[in-house]
Amino acid sequence: MAWVDYFHYWVFAILLMIGFFGVIAKRNLVKKLVGLSIFQSAVFLLYITMGKVEGGTAPIYGITDNTVFSNPLPQVLILTAIVVGISTTALGLSIVVRIKEAYGSIEEDVIHEKDRVE
């Protein structure tokens, strides 16, 4: 099955673009952050997919007799990136909370309108 080999990459491309659409087309700031986190997950998925080795297993010695391991390096990068991702999402959310307190709205249109009036 040839298409199975590329299926993971296609899912990555589609997810990436769904997240991108959320960022550019949605006017709600929280929605933009959700779009960013989908984008982020798509990139995580690409890294982990590329590190998978056929017939391999999780890179921990001594649990099975299998000595073909999947690539551990992308896993290291993504493991730290997930925790960094939630921290930066929290930072974005706190900016949105401050915007809501200053402008009374989290819709981009309303915020631009208020900026124009002042």
Place this chain on the structure above:
Amino acid sequence: MDAWSNVVEIISIVFMAIGAFFIFVGGVGALRMPDFYTRMHAASLTDSAGPIFILIGLILHTDSFLVAIKLFTVLVFILITGPTASNALASAALLAGNKPSLAVKQTTAE
């Protein structure tokens, strides 16, 4: 392979099949039931029954004591947290004014 391990093997397969059936029925129930509380009823009951059978089946299938203990711990935690989560969810729904609608619907239909 002696007869006893064959029997255990068959019992474990039967248990897992029953568990898979319960899980699937729960999924269908959560999809087909008419209002929120009945859907929650279907989902939460089978979410307790399915894991009991599947995890006991897995425990019977294993040789390692450590794995059996870990699976048993998973089972205990599922049995504790699942109904609690259902209770909290029903509390949240009632709190926000979501009433069971089945009785009302029946009287209006007649």
Place this chain on the structure above:
Amino acid sequence: MIFYIVAFALVITMCLALVRAVRGPGLYDRVLAVNMMGTKTVLLLAVIAYIMGRPDYIDLALAYALINFIGVFAVLEFFRTRESQLALTSSTTQSGQEKALDEQGGQS
């Protein structure tokens, strides 16, 4: 073979729960679907551990079994604080407002 059958039943049930999560109709149906998905994921991880012959994967199932319900408690707390804030700001029809919120959730 039985592991594959069980895993397949779990994945199909996850699809059914996903349909419930996407279609709604209310807000609580989504929470119910998340809760269902959680239990199925715990079982799926345990079964994958057997399919792949990796007993250490059961640690993951244990992690999910332990912390999966925190989200539902957070939902209860969310609606409780929202309710008490509505009661403070307008003492009139608080449950009516919540119902309007619920219906809007159902339409989307």
Place this chain on the structure above:
Amino acid sequence: MIEIFNIFLMAMLVITALAMVSSRHLFITVMLSGIFSLLVAAIFLFLDAADVALTEAAVGAGISTVLFLGALALMDVEETARGERWVRVSSLVVVAVTTIALVYATFDQPLFGDPNAPINLHVAPWYIENVPVHMGIPNIVTGILGSYRGYDTLGEVFVVYTAGIGVLSLLGDPVKNRMNRPVQNHGLRHYLIPRVVGRMLIPFIILFGLYVQFHGEYSPGGGFQAGALIAAAMILFAILEGENRALNVIPMRVLYLMMASGALLYGGVGVATLFMGGNFLEYTVLGSTMVSGQQWGILLIEAGVGLTVTGVLITIFHAFAARSNL
């Protein structure tokens, strides 16, 4: 055979993402993001990334939903404006064109699971071969994270620390914000069943977190996962008993100390190795042999990572919870 499950899960992932972006109600989006995280964790496990799946499980199930709900409690949950039509159409066109370009580009990618793909040929075989020799620990991911890629991890820990400081400086000190509130939040103290069961499970979550922290060299785990799990336990306590009691258990001063001391411990190990005659973060000089020195170094820096991540995640939760929109 296993690929079939993976394809199912990935299709569900795409459907979930579409529903997340198209839903008009932010509460629904947050709930669907919980499902998204569950599916991603299962897919990571199918792709042999046990450590990553454990991180996604701890962060997605325990922290992420709670944080989003904490932020949503401060704002409107409905999306009112949809934006102009031309914006939506033009962004749809841009997205469609880029998707086609990306899909076209995937045909030049190495095949899925190819052992001879460029990514699997350069440093990875060396790491897999040398982790048992240099460090004597079975978990290759922990070995790379702690030692070979120690600089990366140091940077990530400081990014997490900086994000914690950023949230604090944007939202203000939780203790002061709490004193200005008209109504104090008592959590789920009046809900008997959640409270009893939740309190019973908190010690087990913390115990499991410590197991993940200190068994991380032998099984999936490490400081990042353990930090998220222990933070989830404390967040659960705060939800059940109200934030005031949670702040009595771990005051903000202790949380600030945890955040800073974890990052300092990590940096301090590096400086200590400098003084002991090695390079920055060269753990070999810490012990009598290479293996024991490396193991001491990894143990210490994982402890630092766990402290910082726990401190930052609990601090972020308190910062959001103390803010009131009244």
